[in-house]
Amino acid sequence: MKLYLAGLSSGYEPEHVARLFWPALQLVKEYPAHGQDAIVLHKSGNCVLCAVRWEKEITARRFSLTDGADKKQEEYEICHELFCMLRQRTGKQPPWGMLTGVRPVRLVRNLYARGMSEEQAAQHLQNDCFVSEEKLRLATRIEKLQRPVLAQVEPRSFSLYISIPFCPSRCSYCSFVSRTTGESAKLIEPYVTHLCAELRDIAALVQKLHLKLESIYIGGGTPTAISAQQLRTLMNTVKECFDLSSVREYTVEAGRPDCTTPEKLAVLKELGATRISINPQTLSDEVLRAIGRRHTAQDVLDCFDTARKLGHNNINMDLIAGLPLDTVDGFKKSLKGVMTLGPENITVHTLTLKRASTLVEDHAPDRYGDVVQMLSACACLDQAGYEPYYMYRQKGTLQNLENTGYTKPGFAGLYNIYIMEEVHTILSAGAGGSTKLVAPCGHIKRIFNHKYPLEYLRCYDVVQQRKQGIEDFYGQYVDMDPQTSR
Ligand code: SF4
Known part of the structure; x- marks a missing residue:
């Protein structure tokens, strides 16, 4: 599978989201040739085209980013769209959802530090980031155990x-x-x-x-x-x-x-x-x-x-x-x-x-x-x-x-x-x-x-x-x- 990115301020996160589905994914600089298995993410102004060609079938969607979104929010919206499309096409459910970071426990701690209750953080991770219940339980349990150690x-x-x-x-x-x-x-x-x-x-x-x-x-x-x-x-x-x-x-x-x-x-x-x-x-x-x-x-x-x-x-x-x-x-x-x-x-x-x-x-x-x-x-x-x-x-x-x-x-x-x-x-x-x-x-x-x-x-x-x-x-x-x- 190839990945072609254009117009994005940073391709790091989308690339790693795509790798959740195709670990050996290849990032390419040229627009993929006709008929090739590929993912295309193309941002132009406020509009993003997200398309995947796989097993001879093309799925594509154009969407607008939230007005006034900062870079982080923009990245999240693009990754979210991409993740949903790849999940639907491949039928795979990565247990950590669209999280690509190496420290999920710290992510939980940061959500609490930002004022989210345990329930709100859990909802965000499950509903917005698609983390499985099993992995959510693991991360939140570890966060609790670490509190007195870190204190x-x-x-x-x-x-x-x-x-x-x-x-x-x-x-x-x-x-x-x-x-x-x-x-x-x-x-x-x-x-x-x-x-x-x-x-x-x-x-x-x-x-x-x-x-x-x-x-x-x-x-x-x-x-x-x-x-x-x-x-x-x-x-x-x-x-x-x-x-x-x-x-x-x-x-x-x-x-x-x-x-x-x-x-x-x-x-x-x-x-x-x-x-x-x-x-x-x-x-x-x-x-x-x-x-x-x-x-x-x-x-x-x-x-x-x-x-x-x-x-x-x-x-x-x-x-x-x-x-x-x-x-x-x-x-x-x-x-x-x-x-x-x-x-x-x-x-x-x-x-x-x-x-x-x-x-x-x-x-x-x-x-x-x-x-x-x-x-x-x-x-x-x-x-x-x-x-x-x-x-x-x-x-x-x-x-x-x-x-x-x-x-x-x-x-x-x-x-x-x-x-x-x-x-x-x-x-x-x-x-x-x-x-x-x-x-x-x-x-x-x-x-x-x-x-x-x-x-x-x-x-x-x-x-x-x-x-x-x-x-x-x-x-x-x-x-x-x-x-x-x-
Ligand atoms: S560092 Fe660990 S994994 Fe690597 S060779 Fe030594 S024992 Fe094996």
Whole structure:
């Protein structure tokens, strides 16, 4: 399917609405040739032509935009018209309706902040945006659960993200910059050295700016892909440089059992990790093989057991719905298997297909029914005492579904909420790290580190220069300083 846009001030939203129906849609600059499957959106003055040619049939409608509508309203009216036409033509009912954004929970919160009651917001999302009842319930439930967590966030607080972009092997669906430990063995030691230097620089800035550390997240890649000694060096640096007295959560993504040894799990516990992730993705050995994992489901169970014996009492486990070769029954079996272990958090991702991964995009259409049913199966988490606490969507996710974190009461992963709801600053260290500075007014500035480990090592001086932007940012917002705002 092709999409031709003309005369619109921005084509971003209409393009993504059309992608809800044809994920591999192609944006074209020339008017589509006669007989081609295509969508045409043409605005001229106050009038818009919306037309679709598909399966040899043309549907077209001309409509006028509301007089005096601003750009946002105009965009909404065009997307609304387009969505209704495509829904009627294809018979598809995207569960999130015409919402294309990655943060539906924040959208709910914004509607309340704009003065809508819970009922009015629900009506708007269902009637005007066509969100299904199931997804509406999910988003509003999460918004409620997050309220007390967000109320505790202080103006000058921040979270620290530390990136370890190495993995034992590459998963077929992965689009992350991670390098395998085999091909990058020589890089790891200097990487850890530079990472520790960057952490020391960040710590000095944090002290100067009177920032308060609220959560730490060591992620990847697979942080436990580095040696126990390297983990020790890294976590000791964190301990020495930062004031950890205000830290409410310290997560390390142990990630994969094929490199998470008892020795490493003991280091994590000893040096202060309060939450770890052990991510099976599936408990089917066949599916694990299909995605390029070099471990079995039994390895996951053993790793979990060892972690518990070593005192890890807050564990997250990730599952992915829609993996190649997986079935609805297979997914349900994995979910049951994980629930039997009783981790404090279970995060259910929907497979996302990105160009940088080795899975082909054409995989998507076959999975429609499967993935919807897999996510619906997660209703059983409720009966087992888990509640959804954070959620986000990504471009390229099968059927535009979502990723949801479930928690046992009192164990909601704080960092996940902070980063998704963009409520405070995240300072990032390491390759692929992205620092997100959040001002009290909601203004956000991003500073990116180099993506790949080798670039990060070679251009470390640039990394240091960019960090100057943190000080400049906080300099603009004197009201964030407890001393000057008194
Ligand atoms: S473990 Fe995660 S980061 Fe590493 S290759 Fe697999 S999906 Fe990518």
